[in-house]
Amino acid sequence: MPWISACEADEIDAEDVMRFDHDGHTYALYRSPDDKYYATDGLCTHEQVHLCDGLVMDNIIECPKHNGRFDYTTGAPKGAPVCVALKTYNVKVEAGMVMIEIV
Amino acid sequence: MTMSDIQNHTRDYSLVGESTRRAVETGLASAQWYHSEVPRKVMKELMQRRDGPAIRDTIIWLGLLVASGAGGVYFWGSWTCVPFFFVYGVLYGSACDSRWHECGHGTAFRTRWMNDVVYQIASFMVFRNPVSWRWSHARHHTDTVIVGRDPEIAFMRPPNLFEGILHYIGLLDVVASFKVMARNAFGILTPSEKSYIPESEWPKAIFAARIHMAIYLAAAIASLLMWSILPLMLIGLPRFYGCWHMFLTGLLQHGGLAEDVIDHRLNSRTVYMNPISRWIYWNMNYHVEHHMFPMVPYHALPRLHELIKGDLPEPNPSMWHAYVEMVKVLLRQRRDPEYYLRRTLPATARPYREEFHADDAVPAASSIA
Numbered sequence: 514m515p516w517i518s519a520c521e522a523d524e525i526d527a528e529d530v531m532r533f534d535h536d537g538h539t540y541a542l543y544r545s546p547d548d549k550y551y552a553t554d555g556l557c558t559h560e561q562v563h564l565c566d567g568l569v570m571d572n573i574i575e576c577p578k579h580n581g582r583f584d585y586t587t588g589a590p591k592g593a594p595v596c597v598a599l600k601t602y603n604v605k606v607e608a609g610m611v612m613i614e615i616v
Numbered sequence: 617m618t619m620s621d622i623q624n625h626t627r628d629y630s631l632v633g634e635s636t637r638r639a640v641e642t643g644l645a646s647a648q649w650y651h652s653e654v655p656r657k658v659m660k661e662l663m664q665r666r667d668g669p670a671i672r673d674t675i676i677w678l679g680l681l682v683a684s685g686a687g688g689v690y691f692w693g694s695w696t697c698v699p700f701f702f703v704y705g706v707l708y709g710s711a712c713d714s715r716w717h718e719c720g721h722g723t724a725f726r727t728r729w730m731n732d733v734v735y736q737i738a739s740f741m742v743f744r745n746p747v748s749w750r751w752s753h754a755r756h757h758t759d760t761v762i763v764g765r766d767p768e769i770a771f772m773r774p775p776n777l778f779e780g781i782l783h784y785i786g787l788l789d790v791v792a793s794f795k796v797m798a799r800n801a802f803g804i805l806t807p808s809e810k811s812y813i814p815e816s817e818w819p820k821a822i823f824a825a826r827i828h829m830a831i832y833l834a835a836a837i838a839s840l841l842m843w844s845i846l847p848l849m850l851i852g853l854p855r856f857y858g859c860w861h862m863f864l865t866g867l868l869q870h871g872g873l874a875e876d877v878i879d880h881r882l883n884s885r886t887v888y889m890n891p892i893s894r895w896i897y898w899n900m901n902y903h904v905e906h907h908m909f910p911m912v913p914y915h916a917l918p919r920l921h922e923l924i925k926g927d928l929p930e931p932n933p934s935m936w937h938a939y940v941e942m943v944k945v946l947l948r949q950r951r952d953p954e955y956y957l958r959r960t961l962p963a964t965a966r967p968y969r970e971e972f973h974a975d976d977a978v979p980a981a982s983s984i985a
Binding site for chain 1: 646659660663664665721722723726728750751754757758814816817909910911
């Protein structure tokens with residue numbers, strides 16, 4: 514599966530999220546408080562709102578529109594109104610760049 | 617405008633009718649809404665959750681509830697109980713709404729279980745199914761005052777002002793809520809409810825309704841056994857005699873403003889209020905700000921307001937001012953349902969977003985400043 518270079522690692526603040534668009538698809542890239550990187554689909558499964566405007570708290574991303582919550586490390590829904598899990602993607606950091614495995 | 621004209625303009629506010637189909641087809645449903653520009657770093661800081669303010673407010677709220685309720689019981693049978701029940705009623709029948717609302721958003725506390733506990737208590741007090749209303753309110757934020765989509769439109773055009781007045785003593789609201797709760801408790805959800813509640817949540821909504829009805833039944837039985845209305849004065853009836861403040865503040869949120877627009881500056885109202893009302897209402901007087909940025913907790917809304925007020929219509933300086941403004945519009949809407957208040961933006965603001973309502977926009981001469 515292709516690994517795509519998404520951004521420089523320090524472009525994302527700790528405990529924050531950033532949008533990444535590639536080939537007509539939008540992704541959300543996360544940097545956790547313990548400095549690990551994760552990626553999910555970029556739109557909330559509830560109402561297709563961009564998660565990059567949401568709030569990251571520990572391992573939770575909260576949707577900016579309806580406050581639905583996901584565990585961005587697994588994609589699991591953690592609070593209404595979301596019920597459907599987010600798709601997650603493998604991420605690695607190489608030479609200071611965040612790489613996402615597009616599947 | 618004649619009565620037949622008014623009837624021709626009567627909109628279908630159901631969630632499964634012609635207006636619903638139109639809203640979906642025209643792109644009004646689940647649209648991208650306008651929001652003022654706030655730098656990401658600033659917004660991140662505003663969105664931060666804290667337990668402290670809501671713990672403080674909840675201790676005060678529940679402490680005053682217990683104290684005023686105890687005073688009401690102690691002085692029951694004399695006129696001295698009236699001021700105690702006045703306070704108890706507002707704390708129960710009005711403050712419950714703002715606690716239900718903020719905890720439903722999950723923004724009151726940082727700690728999730730605290731939001732959930734207060735949400736369940738407040739849902740019971742406000743007589744709302746904690747499951748179905750969570751979804752109802754999510755829809756209200758997705759499609760704010762979009763006819764055929766928003767289940768929480770208070771004034772449907774042409775407005776019935778008599779019904780509006782009855783809201784202040786809870787007559788229509790509680791009776792309607794009781795019917796819904798009873799129906800849910802019997803395992804029945806309407807097509808409208810099914811349109812915004814995911815199927816996986818239906819059993820939870822029915823279970824919650826049964827719990828609520830069981831508690832109300834227990835209070836009613838206690839009243840019968842004691843042959844006294846006192847148990848119901850503490851559980852249930854405050855939603856009638858104490859809800860006036862909820863509607864005093866809540867009806868201002870969208871009353872008399874635009875329908876079917878995708879800019880909250882056109883359909884929501886920010887009103888400056890006294891500190892007691894703001895505490896009871898948990899700062900929802902900053903209602904444009906809340907709808908634009910529902911992630912911002914109630915305690916940070918005044919700061920958000922200061923940041924973006926240059927992009928918003930001038931807030932109403934008082935509740936009185938807002939009521940005068942709103943009632944004038946509602947009176948006119950009785951004979952001209954297309955009329956609404958379109959407020960002037962300051963010179964510093966970006967223009968209203970017009971895409972979906974340009975064809976229906978009223979001429980400038982028909983709006984009031």
